[in-house]
Amino acid sequence: MSVTPTTCWHCGEALLIGRALHSHIAGESRAMCCEGCRAAAEWIEQLGLADFYRLRARSNAKPAGRTTNSDLWRRPENARHVVRDLSDGQHEVLLAIAGIRCSACAWLIERVLTALPGVVAVQVSPSSQRIRIIWRDSTDLPTLLGALERSGYSAMPLDVHQLHDARRAESRDALKRLLVAGFGAMQAMMYATAVYLGSVDSLDASTRGLLRWLQFLVAIPVVFYAARTFFVGAGRSLRARQLNMDVPIACAIAVVCIASLFETLRNGGEVYFDSITMFVFLLLAGRYLEMRARHHAGELTDALARLAPAYADRYLDERRFERVAAHELRVGDCVHVGDGAIVPADGVLLSEHCRVDEALFTGESAAVIKRRGDRLVAGSALEDGPAKLRIERIGADTALACMARLVADAQTRRPHLQSAGDRAASRFVARVLSLAAFTIIAWCFVDPSRAFPAALAVLVVSCPCAFALAVSAAFTRALATLAQHGILVARPDGIESLAGVTHAVFDKTGTLTQPSAAIADIDTFRGCSKSEALQLAASLARHSRHPIARVIAALEPRIDGSEAHGVMVHTGLGISGRISGRALRLGRSDFALGRGHVPAASEDDLLLTDEHGVLAAFHLREQLRPDTASAVDTLRSQGLSVLIASGDSATKVRATAERLRIADWRARLSPSQKLDWLRDLRGKGARVLVVGDGVNDAPVLTGADVGIALAEGAELAQASSDIVLSNARLDSIASARVVAQQTLAIVQQNQRWAVLYNVMAVPLAALGFVPPWLAAIGMSVSSLAVVLNTLRIRWPDAITRTSTTAASPSIAQRARTA
Amino acid sequence: MNILLFMIPLSLLLLAGAVAAFFWAVDHAQFDDLDTPGLVPLDDAPKQIASPGEPK
Numbered sequence: 001m002s003v004t005p006t007t008c009w010h011c012g013e014a015l016l017i018g019r020a021l022h023s024h025i026a027g028e029s030r031a032m033c034c035e036g037c038r039a040a041a042e043w044i045e046q047l048g049l050a051d052f053y054r055l056r057a058r059s060n061a062k063p064a065g066r067t068t069n070s071d072l073w074r075r076p077e078n079a080r081h082v083v084r085d086l087s088d089g090q091h092e093v094l095l096a097i098a099g100i101r102c103s104a105c106a107w108l109i110e111r112v113l114t115a116l117p118g119v120v121a122v123q124v125s126p127s128s129q130r131i132r133i134i135w136r137d138s139t140d141l142p143t144l145l146g147a148l149e150r151s152g153y154s155a156m157p158l159d160v161h162q163l164h165d166a167r168r169a170e171s172r173d174a175l176k177r178l179l180v181a182g183f184g185a186m187q188a189m190m191y192a193t194a195v196y197l198g199s200v201d202s203l204d205a206s207t208r209g210l211l212r213w214l215q216f217l218v219a220i221p222v223v224f225y226a227a228r229t230f231f232v233g234a235g236r237s238l239r240a241r242q243l244n245m246d247v248p249i250a251c252a253i254a255v256v257c258i259a260s261l262f263e264t265l266r267n268g269g270e271v272y273f274d275s276i277t278m279f280v281f282l283l284l285a286g287r288y289l290e291m292r293a294r295h296h297a298g299e300l301t302d303a304l305a306r307l308a309p310a311y312a313d314r315y316l317d318e319r320r321f322e323r324v325a326a327h328e329l330r331v332g333d334c335v336h337v338g339d340g341a342i343v344p345a346d347g348v349l350l351s352e353h354c355r356v357d358e359a360l361f362t363g364e365s366a367a368v369i370k371r372r373g374d375r376l377v378a379g380s381a382l383e384d385g386p387a388k389l390r391i392e393r394i395g396a397d398t399a400l401a402c403m404a405r406l407v408a409d410a411q412t413r414r415p416h417l418q419s420a421g422d423r424a425a426s427r428f429v430a431r432v433l434s435l436a437a438f439t440i441i442a443w444c445f446v447d448p449s450r451a452f453p454a455a456l457a458v459l460v461v462s463c464p465c466a467f468a469l470a471v472s473a474a475f476t477r478a479l480a481t482l483a484q485h486g487i488l489v490a491r492p493d494g495i496e497s498l499a500g501v502t503h504a505v506f507d508k509t510g511t512l513t514q515p516s517a518a519i520a521d522i523d524t525f526r527g528c529s530k531s532e533a534l535q536l537a538a539s540l541a542r543h544s545r546h547p548i549a550r551v552i553a554a555l556e557p558r559i560d561g562s563e564a565h566g567v568m569v570h571t572g573l574g575i576s577g578r579i580s581g582r583a584l585r586l587g588r589s590d591f592a593l594g595r596g597h598v599p600a601a602s603e604d605d606l607l608l609t610d611e612h613g614v615l616a617a618f619h620l621r622e623q624l625r626p627d628t629a630s631a632v633d634t635l636r637s638q639g640l641s642v643l644i645a646s647g648d649s650a651t652k653v654r655a656t657a658e659r660l661r662i663a664d665w666r667a668r669l670s671p672s673q674k675l676d677w678l679r680d681l682r683g684k685g686a687r688v689l690v691v692g693d694g695v696n697d698a699p700v701l702t703g704a705d706v707g708i709a710l711a712e713g714a715e716l717a718q719a720s721s722d723i724v725l726s727n728a729r730l731d732s733i734a735s736a737r738v739v740a741q742q743t744l745a746i747v748q749q750n751q752r753w754a755v756l757y758n759v760m761a762v763p764l765a766a767l768g769f770v771p772p773w774l775a776a777i778g779m780s781v782s783s784l785a786v787v788l789n790t791l792r793i794r795w796p797d798a799i800t801r802t803s804t805t806a807a808s809p810s811i812a813q814r815a816r817t818a
Numbered sequence: 819m820n821i822l823l824f825m826i827p828l829s830l831l832l833l834a835g836a837v838a839a840f841f842w843a844v845d846h847a848q849f850d851d852l853d854t855p856g857l858v859p860l861d862d863a864p865k866q867i868a869s870p871g872e873p874k
Contacts (some may be wrong), residue, residue: 168850
């Protein structure tokens with residue numbers, strides 16, 4: 001007996017019975033959910049790349065559908081903005097790509113593109129979701145975009161200025177410096193070991209001198225090239241009259257190298273080139289790990305670019321319209337926005353009516369009806385269209401652009417808990433320098449010739465290597481632990497802030513609640529059973545794209561709507577049709593009943609009626625995420641105050657707050673009002689954690705001490721936040737907080753160990769008992785101890801949960817028992 | 819011990835060569851993507867890749 005597939009082979013979404021499309025992929029018949037998935041799968045098979053399905057780790061994104069934007073990029077005045085012409089007749093473009101789920105996707109894209117004639121090079125970066133393509137004249141940008149869309153990925157060319165990728169440059173530079181430091185350290189240690197062995201086995205002075213000069217030689221590139229960041233950082237810090245970690249490091253490197261050079265010239269005493277190069281290498285290794293963790297987040301500019309649509313359909317005359325780039329629009333133009341498309345610029349509605357989803361700005365869970373003369377904003381999605389608009393504001397004047405500026409602004413003025421490492425560093429510098437000075441003075445009284453070598457030994461031994469590693473090793477470990485459990489930390493500062501928060505502010509729609517509403521209850525009348533009511537409603541609902549209709553239709557996946565005849569969708573009101581001879585209506589109470597008995601119902605109810613009256617009433621309720629209640633309770637038990645800040649209506653917010661027993665909540669807040677509330681709280685000394693998912697949460701996320709976004713939510717929110725929950729489980733926030741606190745505790749332990757080590761070793765060095773080989777060993781042992789200690793950072797096993805609000809059983813289950 | 823006078827400059831030369839090669843590799847994107855190339859050995863014998871024509 002063969003197993004009937006229930007999910008699409010390509011994208012993994014549920015298959016509708018009777019609606020599945022089949023195709024032969026890699027020798028077997030596979031079922032797909034829609035034409036887009038089937039086209040993508042067949043294209044992949046045709047190219048001989050069906051191995052992709054074997055290699056991928058997760059299912060693909062559902063293809064967005066064929067768009068006819070390619071002609072747009074054929075026009076040179078548009079292509080000029082995104083394509084860079086290279087010297088030898090080649091062209092380069094940077095694409096932001098959506099839908100890369102794993103490395104196999106990157107592999108597939110690379111294969112698809114390199115198979116096209118004329119393509120010279122393709123670099124896919126899954127972590128930053130970008131593709132860089134270099135091609136010759138035998139192909140062009142529309143062909144490349146078309147090939148990507150046929151494979152099921154939507155690509156958008158980025159502005160040509162983005163080609164100079166700052167992060168890539170930073171990463172490459174760090175890697176080069178790390179390698180130079182590594183090689184230098186190895187070479188210096190090699191020559192130094194010869195000297196150490198030589199001191200056992202008596203080495204003649206000239207060879208020893210030679211080996212010292214060689215150590216100096218290999219240390220030069222390490223100090224002047226690899227360690228340059230420390231000197232630059234120290235210089236910047238001193239100019240700002242502060243002391244950060246770079247200052248003691250730079251001092252130590254400079255002094256030790258100069259002193260060792262001096263000793264080499266003098267041909268006496270000890271040299272410490274090997275210690276100092278190893279020191280630089282270990283520090284750079286720590287910073288490189290931190291940088292890689294930092295770079296694993298999405299770019300803010302990409303996310304902003306994706307919000308505003310790049311294309312618009314402008315009317316040429318009464319009937320026809322042409323596709324133009326969004327930046328070609330002028331005030332006064334009339335544009336056509338298709339059903340399901342995004343509004344390109346702020347404007348006035350010229351059509352009769354339409355429905356738009358303005359969740360971008362208001363966070364409202366329901367779409368808004370607009371009539372002729374109402375204003376529409378750029379970035380909102382047209383739910384029921386099409387619509388004709390007259391443009392009033394374009395480009396940088398749109399409300400969307402204003403919001404983007406708000407986000408970018410808030411980001412430059414980020415609140416920043418001065419890192420624990422930096423604070424300790426400033427105290428440390430003073431201590432080290434005073435110790436060294438004290439050593440010199442003390443020795444001057446006893447035996448001046450040993451003063452200098454002793455002071456040098458003190459400096460080397462007290463090198464803040466373990467100190468510097470203390471912080472970066474712990475953070476890297478914390479980042480890795482959190483990432484394993486689906487928590488991506490974009491900015492490491494967030495960990496420190498997370499440990500110290502006092503208040504947690506949640507957005508409601510999409511964060512505490514599931515993104516779509518659910519049917520909470522069905523009341524039936526006149527002998528109609530719940531399952532019958534659901535089936536009738538689902539037959540009608542399948543003909544509409546309204547999100548509530550989709551929810552009803554999803555409850556009865558086997559119904560495909562074919563038994564309903566004469567179905568008409570009335571925008572914003574409901575659906576009417578005939579099933580088995582009965583004239584049925586499904587929708588708002590004033591639509592469903594022309595007249596007749598009206599049972600007490602709130603505005604959110606959906607009624608199913610026939611010619612004689614009401615058959616059923618569907619009560620809608622926003623569904624909380626399954627773990628919301630336990631998450632809120634756990635956070636409260638950890639001592640945080642939990643608040644809700646939402647743009648939605650007061651009734652809905654109150655209902656949610658009561659279910660979660662949250663006392664402090666505000667409704668109908670605009671993004672800037674939310675920011676003001678945050679500032680109030682922080683002004684009173686609170687440290688605030690903000691959790692959100694929508695674009696309208698982006699300014700608030702940047703304004704908080706710690707911002708957490710859900711991976712299912714808007715890209716802009718993710719790019720503006722410190723932490724992204726890719727598993728969408730709110731209760732992982734509490735666990736993350738425990739890890740953060742653990743991390744801070746371990747950092748403190750590491751720092752104490754570093755201090756203890758110094759306290760033990762410095763007197764020995766001051767007294768002249770520490771030859772260079774012992775100093776090197778001491779440095780490595782202390783660093784090792786620090787790193788091993790950080791391995792103690794672990795995901796907490798069990799967080800005590802107290803759930804007081806029980807999850808309501810699914811409505812479909814209840815209907816079947818009716 | 820005189821061999822040292824030959825070996826040491828040689829080793830420094832090799833070191834310089836290694837560093838130069840590494841710098842070239844970094845500048846030519848060899849270290850940009852460390853995840854995708856791991857999938858290549860899992861590929862079966864390369865099939866005939868059909869040349870993708872214009873989509874229409």
